Amino acid sequence: MTEAILELKSINVFYGAIHALRNVSLHVNAGEVVTLIGANGAGKTTTLATICGLLRARSGEVRYAGQDISSAQTHRLVESGLVMAPEGRGIFPNLTVEENLRIGAYARKDKPAVASDLAHAYDIFPRLAERKRQKGGTLSGGEQQMLSIARALMSAPKLLLLDEPSLGLAPLIVQTIFETIDRVNEKGVTILLVEQNANIALKHSHRAYVIESGCIEIEGASTELRSDPRVRAAYLGET
Amino acid sequence: MHRTLLLLVVGVSLAFGVDWFLGEFIEEYVVRIINLCGIAIILAVSLNVINGLCGQFSLGHAGFMAIGAYVSAYFTTTLRVLNTETGETVVRAPLFDGAWGFVPALLIGGMAAAAAGLVVGVPTLRLKGDYLAIATLGFGEIVIIMLTNFESVGAARGLPGLPNYASSFWILTFAWICVVSSVFLQRSTFGRALVAIRENELAAEVMGIRVARLKVMAFIYGAFFAGLAGGLLGHLLRTISPSTFGFMKSIEVVVMLVLGGLGSLTGAIVGAIVLTVLPEALRDVEQQAKLPGIRMVVYALVLILLMIFRPQGIFGQRELSLKLLRRLLPGGRK
Numbered sequence: 310m311t312e313a314i315l316e317l318k319s320i321n322v323f324y325g326a327i328h329a330l331r332n333v334s335l336h337v338n339a340g341e342v343v344t345l346i347g348a349n350g351a352g353k354t355t356t357l358a359t360i361c362g363l364l365r366a367r368s369g370e371v372r373y374a375g376q377d378i379s380s381a382q383t384h385r386l387v388e389s390g391l392v393m394a395p396e397g398r399g400i401f402p403n404l405t406v407e408e409n410l411r412i413g414a415y416a417r418k419d420k421p422a423v424a425s426d427l428a429h430a431y432d433i434f435p436r437l438a439e440r441k442r443q444k445g446g447t448l449s450g451g452e453q454q455m456l457s458i459a460r461a462l463m464s465a466p467k468l469l470l471l472d473e474p475s476l477g478l479a480p481l482i483v484q485t486i487f488e489t490i491d492r493v494n495e496k497g498v499t500i501l502l503v504e505q506n507a508n509i510a511l512k513h514s515h516r517a518y519v520i521e522s523g524c525i526e527i528e529g530a531s532t533e534l535r536s537d538p539r540v541r542a543a544y545l546g547e548t
Numbered sequence: 549m550h551r552t553l554l555l556l557v558v559g560v561s562l563a564f565g566v567d568w569f570l571g572e573f574i575e576e577y578v579v580r581i582i583n584l585c586g587i588a589i590i591l592a593v594s595l596n597v598i599n600g601l602c603g604q605f606s607l608g609h610a611g612f613m614a615i616g617a618y619v620s621a622y623f624t625t626t627l628r629v630l631n632t633e634t635g636e637t638v639v640r641a642p643l644f645d646g647a648w649g650f651v652p653a654l655l656i657g658g659m660a661a662a663a664a665g666l667v668v669g670v671p672t673l674r675l676k677g678d679y680l681a682i683a684t685l686g687f688g689e690i691v692i693i694m695l696t697n698f699e700s701v702g703a704a705r706g707l708p709g710l711p712n713y714a715s716s717f718w719i720l721t722f723a724w725i726c727v728v729s730s731v732f733l734q735r736s737t738f739g740r741a742l743v744a745i746r747e748n749e750l751a752a753e754v755m756g757i758r759v760a761r762l763k764v765m766a767f768i769y770g771a772f773f774a775g776l777a778g779g780l781l782g783h784l785l786r787t788i789s790p791s792t793f794g795f796m797k798s799i800e801v802v803v804m805l806v807l808g809g810l811g812s813l814t815g816a817i818v819g820a821i822v823l824t825v826l827p828e829a830l831r832d833v834e835q836q837a838k839l840p841g842i843r844m845v846v847y848a849l850v851l852i853l854l855m856i857f858r859p860q861g862i863f864g865q866r867e868l869s870l871k872l873l874r875r876l877l878p879g880g881r882k
Binding site for chain 1: 741
């Protein structure tokens, strides 16, 4: 059994009076791709926001690399390799592709390594290399998503949190994005992936959790979940 | 470091040269407009860091000016006493004596404004957009109301008799320092991080940018130069009263930015110059047309037309740089 790089121990998160996450527990082992699937408003993004310190859990514990990070500040987490690529392709539209990527390395102090990582990012995403002088906002949806992932990679993550990378993209582009996610994982980056597109997320992950109304309902190996009748009925569009 | 020093020397000698030239050859009225342009440039360029780069819509610039003006005036006037024996005024603190004493007084004014920026920025910069605009507007009004009600600073009458220290030399020197430091800031990692905050605050946060802290730092930077500009304006007008620093003054600076192109340093400079010169230039038109008051109508029309035909401002977010010049000049390389 490999060591868990990330562990959530029965966390509870509230938005005012609304109980958004109820006793959510999950863990991600080093080297894994884990996906968290669920419908709109189930608490997927809330979970990610809580992990990276944008929201605070009222109770429970978040542990990363053996440390309690429940009250850690976001920038400290980025420095220690826990990075999120936000939903809706949260890129900087008026900055060029290259400037976007450089901001990804904002928290890093090892400047020489940044240069080689930039070259590496262009390697993984040749499309971005073609467009490096272009403003982020002029890219297509898929390219913006690639930029968002590439930018997160620029901060040299150990654990990458991806918030709905397939959102609003054509099926063919979604396929490309997920192939890239596989490749990033092969390079040794652990990934926690949040998705509505259960079908593709389960194909490209080792384990999965299903979240409904703020509770983890089902968990298991992705291959098992794909044949689970509850998952098939609710998320894979089968009766 | 060498470059910074060199730039400072260049700026100071340039200001010195221009100051001499203006004094020798140019009529006083024009010199005054140039001085006002210099102050407007400091105001617009410093507000551009807050509103343009960092995208935090502040309407409190006049409040910081007022603080800078009153604090520096305290050091150059209140600290003076009349020597009854000789009939001369002397300054109690030697540091603030004479024209050179003006600089420490100004800097203290700027620092007081910066401190106010810190105090105001920490709670208000959690707010966004309209809410921040209203909160900073409120700050400006609080400053004015306090000044209007404190008898020790002359209440509504203000402080008269400020010494004539704000020469073209000092105004241009500080304008130069403000512009050069803004260029450095804009090109630094800090400047890029500010732009990232403007573009997408959440994404900036998850990239490890300390959003709250950087916003406050931008605010302090802007407030410091607003304080300097206030001190310079006070010693140029030689009388300050709360009404000089009303919220219309803040709006005026915002209009300069919007006219030049929010987020563009070049735009801020051009906007500051245009909006300072235009009302004066239109005076002639007014006299010849024999239509008193038409000046402000034309002024408003110019703004309206610009906003219709070029809503992004004269420069948009572009900068006038050597690269752009080369591209615009005929036969230039692309």
